[in-house]
Amino acid sequence: MRGQSARTIGRVLGFLAAVAVSGVAVLAFAVPGRAAPAVPGTPAATLTAARSTAAVQAAAKAKFWEASGYTGPQVHATWAGPGVGFLAWTVGLSMTAFKDNAFRSCRSNWTGVSIDVSWNSESLHNGAQLVIMDSVKLSNGKWRDVGPALTISKPVAWPGHPAFGGQYHAVVYTPGNVHVVQAHIESWISNGGVPYQDPTGSGDTVTLKQARRC
Numbered sequence: 001m002r003g004q005s006a007r008t009i010g011r012v013l014g015f016l017a018a019v020a021v022s023g024v025a026v027l028a029f030a031v032p033g034r035a036a037p038a039v040p041g042t043p044a045a046t047l048t049a050a051r052s053t054a055a056v057q058a059a060a061k062a063k064f065w066e067a068s069g070y071t072g073p074q075v076h077a078t079w080a081g082p083g084v085g086f087l088a089w090t091v092g093l094s095m096t097a098f099k100d101n102a103f104r105s106c107r108s109n110w111t112g113v114s115i116d117v118s119w120n121s122e123s124l125h126n127g128a129q130l131v132i133m134d135s136v137k138l139s140n141g142k143w144r145d146v147g148p149a150l151t152i153s154k155p156v157a158w159p160g161h162p163a164f165g166g167q168y169h170a171v172v173y174t175p176g177n178v179h180v181v182q183a184h185i186e187s188w189i190s191n192g193g194v195p196y197q198d199p200t201g202s203g204d205t206v207t208l209k210q211a212r213r214c
Helices: 004-011 044-061
Strands: 015-021 024-030 064-070 074-079 086-100 110-120 129-138 143-152 167-173 180-191 194-196 203-207 209-213
Touching: 064 180, 064 203, 074 180, 086 129, 086 180, 086 203, 110 129, 110 143, 110 180, 143 167
Parallel strands: none
Antiparallel strands: 015 024, 064 086, 064 209, 074 086, 086 110, 110 167, 129 143, 129 180, 180 194, 180 203
């Protein structure tokens, strides 16, 4: 879904480039996006080439585990109690989980999760609310809630928010080689604090596509 190489290189904050000057190894600290410090008697082109080579080598050694997927729009409906009656709504969840531990392995204890939730709540009326919660399934079989529960009171069309308005981030505990394998979105209607779920199922799950270098 996204280029893993670009993401990995972007996570490399700095590297050491060794440049031979008159038979002496000189260490120069280089930061991507900035020019390497000048070394007397060494052409700039040599430093640039050395920096580029070091960046590629560092990126090649970095370890990561990425998982991503999208449920697509999922339509639900239910009878939501007195004063509200029958309601229909739509939700969707896009998620990317990224776990890395540069130069060692994928045995980091934490995974960053980027979540993008969309919804259609046009049918809300008489105080009814749409409630949305997200969770992830780990490779060890355990489930973890991610991010806050969203409560939508305003009737709005898909995607339910301005650009980037439904995005947030979370961190999930994933010890050792444990990683995120599925994303789940649960949604229901709340009427006066009483939950009303879709009788055919209020949850939608997507198995995430895995990409890794471990």
